Amino acid sequence: xxxxxxxxxxxxxxxxxxxxxxSDALAARVAACVTQLGAVHSQYHWQGTVxxxxxxxxxxxxxxxxxxxxxxxxxxxxxxxTPEILSWQVxxxxxYGQWVNAETQRPIxx
Amino acid sequence: xxxxxxxxxxxxxxxxxxxxxxSDALAARVAACVTQLGAVHSQYHWQGTVxxxxxxxxxxxxxxxxxxxxxxxxxxxxxxxTPEILSWQVxxxxxYGQWVNAETQRPIxx
Amino acid sequence: xxxxxxxxxxxxxxxxxxxxxxSDALAARVAACVTQLGAVHSQYHWQGTVxxxxxxxxxxxxxxxxxxxxxxxxxxxxxxxTPEILSWQVxxxxxYGQWVNAETQRPIxx
Numbered sequence: 001x002x003x004x005x006x007x008x009x010x011x012x013x014x015x016x017x018x019x020x021x022x023s024d025a026l027a028a029r030v031a032a033c034v035t036q037l038g039a040v041h042s043q044y045h046w047q048g049t050v051x052x053x054x055x056x057x058x059x060x061x062x063x064x065x066x067x068x069x070x071x072x073x074x075x076x077x078x079x080x081x082t083p084e085i086l087s088w089q090v091x092x093x094x095x096y097g098q099w100v101n102a103e104t105q106r107p108i109x110x
Numbered sequence: 111x112x113x114x115x116x117x118x119x120x121x122x123x124x125x126x127x128x129x130x131x132x133s134d135a136l137a138a139r140v141a142a143c144v145t146q147l148g149a150v151h152s153q154y155h156w157q158g159t160v161x162x163x164x165x166x167x168x169x170x171x172x173x174x175x176x177x178x179x180x181x182x183x184x185x186x187x188x189x190x191x192t193p194e195i196l197s198w199q200v201x202x203x204x205x206y207g208q209w210v211n212a213e214t215q216r217p218i219x220x
Numbered sequence: 221x222x223x224x225x226x227x228x229x230x231x232x233x234x235x236x237x238x239x240x241x242x243s244d245a246l247a248a249r250v251a252a253c254v255t256q257l258g259a260v261h262s263q264y265h266w267q268g269t270v271x272x273x274x275x276x277x278x279x280x281x282x283x284x285x286x287x288x289x290x291x292x293x294x295x296x297x298x299x300x301x302t303p304e305i306l307s308w309q310v311x312x313x314x315x316y317g318q319w320v321n322a323e324t325q326r327p328i329x330x
Contacts, residue, residue: 034263036261036262038261093294096304
């Protein structure tokens with residue numbers, strides 16, 4: 001048996017931002033695991049010219065149920081006005097998929 | 111609201127090739143953003159033996175409308191005979207998805 | 221024409237494990253190509269606390285027909301109890317897709 005989970009990818013300007021975004025997303029339970037993929041170099045069209053930037057890529061692992069919350073979280077906490085937030089559904093090995101789902105339950109307030 | 115965009119992944123032999131392929135793809139408007147993911151090490155079956163190579167991974171972000179053009183572009187400009195060109199559809203945050211679509215419009219010749 | 225192949229992603233504790241897992245998967249013909257994506261830094265929920273680990277990400281390229289075999293192979297040979305094994309279907313350029321399918325044929329015992 002397998003379970004589907006969501007991969008969500010973003011790029012941030014530096015390692016400090018990556019670390020803070022990862023920690024805050026875990027604290028908010030909108031992701032079970034956040035992996036900093038290391039330094040990347042992007043070139044892109046921006047307002048009529050081609051720009052380039054050195055960035056850190058960050059990959060979030062979350063449940064289908066929490067994907068919209070995670071996207072909203074990244075959008076709110078990201079330093080860019082137009083952050084790259086890309087997500088897709090993947091098949092997870094059973095135990096890993098169960099773990100992702102368990103760790104991204106919304107906190108219960110009683 | 112969200113928009114779908116295409117991620118297209120290839121590997122090239124070195125950073126110079128990555129830089130040139132990225133610049134040329136942007137100039138041709140077949141991608142809105144090209145990210146060099148850095149050095150990777152591949153092992154693979156080739157003509158009866160297992161080979162290995164140090165490569166640079168390159169990730170292109172384009173629109174659904176331009177995906178076939180981008181694949182053709184990479185195929186034509188890639189130094190390998192059988193390049194790895196892998197693509198999949200992802201959900202983009204609204205503003206980012208709109209930007210990818212806007213920046214990959216075909217040039218208008220009047 | 222294009223062909224679909226499977227990308228399967230895992231993380232291992234170090235480069236030696238990555239190298240061995242890659243070689244063994246190729247020898248077993250459960251993958252056509254295995255790419256070590258380099259060092260990454262993961263933070264994750266584990267048994268009530270947030271843990272972090274430096275890991276190596278490994279990306280396998282295989283056929284749809286062999287995806288279940290590859291997942292079972294990684295599960296068996298991975299040093300973690302609950303390894304991250306995530307897979308998704310991608311569109312491959314024709315020649316590359318044909319190569320992945322050809323190189324992941326089950327060995328024929330006569």
